[in-house]
Amino acid sequence: MLLNKNLTCCIPTPRGNVDYDPADQIDISDLVYLVDYMFSQGPEPPCWEEANVDGSGPATPPDEGSDDIDISDLVHLVDYMFNGGPPPADCP
Numbered sequence: 001m002l003l004n005k006n007l008t009c010c011i012p013t014p015r016g017n018v019d020y021d022p023a024d025q026i027d028i029s030d031l032v033y034l035v036d037y038m039f040s041q042g043p044e045p046p047c048w049e050e051a052n053v054d055g056s057g058p059a060t061p062p063d064e065g066s067d068d069i070d071i072s073d074l075v076h077l078v079d080y081m082f083n084g085g086p087p088p089a090d091c092p
């Protein structure tokens, strides 16, 4: 899969397509991808901004100095998918 850390990879709004499937679907596979990355040393999200679900801070990969993909992004995605919570933040 294309590993695209470019911050313009987010297509189009909103974020949440963590697995970066071409159809831009937000579904259970995105949740699984995020959980796998955060807790099971799974692969990095192909597009960092898509995985920065809550849109907090400048999303940059850990090897570039910060990591704004955290538990709040996972909570936001779960809340959206299962509890009628707000949709993921718009792409920058």
Ligand SMILES: [Ca+2]
Pocket (backbone or CB within 6 Å): 016, 017, 018, 019, 020, 021, 024, 025, 026, 027, 029, 030
């Ligand atoms: Ca997806």
